[in-house]
Amino acid sequence: MKVGVESLELVYGEHRAVKNLDLTIPDGKSVVLLGESGCGKTSTMRCIAGLEAPCGGRITIGDRTVYDGARGVSVPPFRRNVGMVFQSYAVWPHMTVTDNVAFPLRMKGISRTESRRRALAVLEVVGLAHLGSRGASLLSGGQMQRVALARSMAMEPAVLLLDEPLSNLDARLRDELRVELRRIQLENGLTSLYVTHDQQEALALADSIAIMQNGRITQFGTPEDIYARPASASIARFLGVTNVFEVSAVDGHRVRLTGQELAVDELGDGDGPWHACIRPEHVRVDLTSGAESPAVNRLSGTVEVAVFQGASIRCTVRTGSGMVLEAICPPPPDGTLTAGTEVSVAIEARDIHLLPEHTTEYGEVVAA
Template sequence: MKVSIENLAKSFGEKDAVNDLTLHVNEGEFLVVLGPSGCGKTTTLRLLAGFERPSSGRIVVGDTTVTDPEHGVFVPPQKRGLGMVFQSYAVWPHMTVFENVAYPLRVRRVPMKQIRLSVQGMLELVGLGEESASPATALSGGQMQRVALARALVADPSVLLLDEPLSNLDLKMRERLRHELKQVQRRTGVTSVYVTHDQSEALELGDKIALMNGGRLEQFGTPDDLWHVPTSRFVADFLGTANIVPVVAPDRLRDKKVVTAEGATIAVHGGEVDADGNGYLVVRPEAARLTSEAPVSSSDGNVWPVNVVERTRVGGVTNSRVEWGGQAVRVSALSDATQAGPGKAYLSLARNDAWVVSR
């Protein structure tokens, strides 16, 4: 079911937790709301769930308006038809796995025969088909979160809400469960809104990402949009790692070239600069190339001599720090014996990997 959030705002005293937020989630889509602590992402989820009342704005689920303070509309949480998975598993320790998952159906007075079929089917879907009779206290953290997910899905919610559900798990388990979560979401087709501060989760899970900053929407789009064509330094820096270099475009990027403070001319893919032609070049470390000898040819002309200050290896990746016209630039590449070591080298960059933002 589709979700529309229009001009949503929420204040706590003088603090604006959410400010004029507009988002649209298509049916069956997986939206990740991403951002640092205090950016308003969890408040947004609580407003959608009905746990908080907004100061202004409107929320529509499907064709039903569930929140609209201007017209006195507020549908309570239990009547919104939403499923919720919390950060703390919220699994009842005195119940078995089956009883935990069956609880929402029992509250709705679903016949026991249907409960058995629905619960067992959902436990099979999340990989707990053999744990039905196990006490909740016998489960691992990853298994308890699967129980919470099954319980949220068993009543066939119109929208699934997830509030940092993997943050209490260790790294290996988080990586495994986010893959499983995406598979479950695809199989069920449920529209999902997932809150996290973890960029890796956002990039892997999201069909779309809403990156928030200071209560406002900083950028909305696909993971590729935010990674390759950020709209601000904040987006480029928050999502992964980026080299950000001040530049000037005297002709406002009409020839798709910018100039650094040291006079280096760079051919870029696109972007925008401010009214005075000032902007910031954004280059991902893995997009730059570092070689011990100058490339034979470069159609973009983006090749410069540099000095490699430091070179470190992490697993199969080599990270280099170079001095380029007074700027410190990071370069990452799969480890290769031919890559330039400390000392003189050549930095090259394809036009398509260079983007400019105005702020």
């Protein structure tokens, strides 16, 4: 079922945690709310679930208004038909794994046999069927989190709200369950809102990503869009764009920054000031400098740190003009990169994006 959030406001004491927020989750789609710690993700989700009292705005689930500040409407959580998996998992330790999942179904008036059948089916999906009769207190953190996930799925809610449900899992399980979750989402056409601060998780699980900063949505788009075209330098940094430099002057398609001039393809929208943003994957590091077209910026420099990552090397290079660039590149075929290696760096003009520090939606910048 479609979820609509309009002009939502939530205040904790003096602190405005959610500011005039608009968000739509289309029916059957997965929207991921991605943002750094404290930006208001959990607060937004709790408002949709009915666990917080907002101070304005409107929330609809399907055709039903579940919250309307102006009309004084607020449907209690248990009547909203949403399932929520919390950041900190909560299982009932005195029950078995199967009972943890089946108990809420029994509370809904579903027969013992049917509750058990549904519980076992979702436990199969999350890979815990073999632990069904074990006491829930005897599970690892990751297994408990999967019980919590299974419990929400068993209720077959109209909307599934997931707040960092994979955060307590080890890396391998997290990768596996991420793919599994996406499969479940697509096969069942679940309408879901997924909260995370992990960009890989967001890219893998979303039909659309909503970037949240400072209590607001500052960019909304497909994972491909957001990855290729972050709307501001602050969003780009958050998405792993480690090379961000203040632009001091623009002259045609050449920009000046920290003692360096670079050719760019596209100029930024608006009036600036700009930040030149370059993904580390787009910084090529060569041991020799070859002939290049004018569309490629060539800089010479020295490797400061190089870290071997298996398929790639992550290194920082200091150029002659003092610019420090981070690069993620394949190991060079004709030698090794170590601290002190003299290199030639290539950056294509089309890979340099000129962006403002924040989007206009970001709102006031509060001095620290």
